[in-house]
Amino acid sequence: MENIRPIKTEADYDWAIAEITRYFDDEPAVGSPEADRFDVLAALIEAYEAKHYPIEETDPVDAIVAHMEMANLDRAALVRLLGSASRASEILTRKRALTMDMAFKINREWHIPAEVLIHPYHLANDGKETAAG
Incomplete structure (x- = not known):
C-alpha cells in the first residue's frame, strides 16, 4: 500500500481510483487508519474530478x-x-x-x-x- 499523494495527472488519478476500489469489496472499519485513508482518497478524487471533469448544471x-x-x-x-x-x-x-x-x-x-x-x-x-x- 503506497502512501497517498496529490492527484496531478491522469496516471495519479488512475492510481487513486485503483487504490480506493480495493476498499469497496473489503470495507474498512469506521475510525481505522484504512477508513481515514479511504476518506482522504475520496476527497482527492472528488477534487480532481471537479476540476477536470465538471458536471454542467441540468437545464x-x-x-x-x-x-x-x-x-x-x-x-x-x-x-x-x-x-x-x-x-x-x-x-x-x-x-x-x-x-x-x-x-x-x-x-x-x-x-x-x-x-x-x-x-x-x-x-x-x-x-x-x-x-x-
Whole structure:
C-alpha cells in the first residue's frame, strides 16, 4: 500500500481510483487508519474530478424532456399536469419560463428534483436569449 499523494495527472488519478476500489469489496472499519485513508482518497478524487471533469448544471427544460422520454410520457401528459396545451408548448419551446407553481407540480408529480427545475435557463426570444428564473 503506497502512501497517498496529490492527484496531478491522469496516471495519479488512475492510481487513486485503483487504490480506493480495493476498499469497496473489503470495507474498512469506521475510525481505522484504512477508513481515514479511504476518506482522504475520496476527497482527492472528488477534487480532481471537479476540476477536470465538471458536471454542467441540468437545464430544466432538458430535464423535463428527458424525464418524459424515460417515463414514456407524451406532450399530453405535460398538458394534463400544467393544465394548458399552450403553456406546455411554450415551456418546451422555451418561449415561457417555468413558474414556481409549475416547478412545484412537476416536482411533486414527476419527482424531478426542485433544484433542477428552479435553475435559471435561457428562453428563445426572437433570436435573442433571455435568462429565465
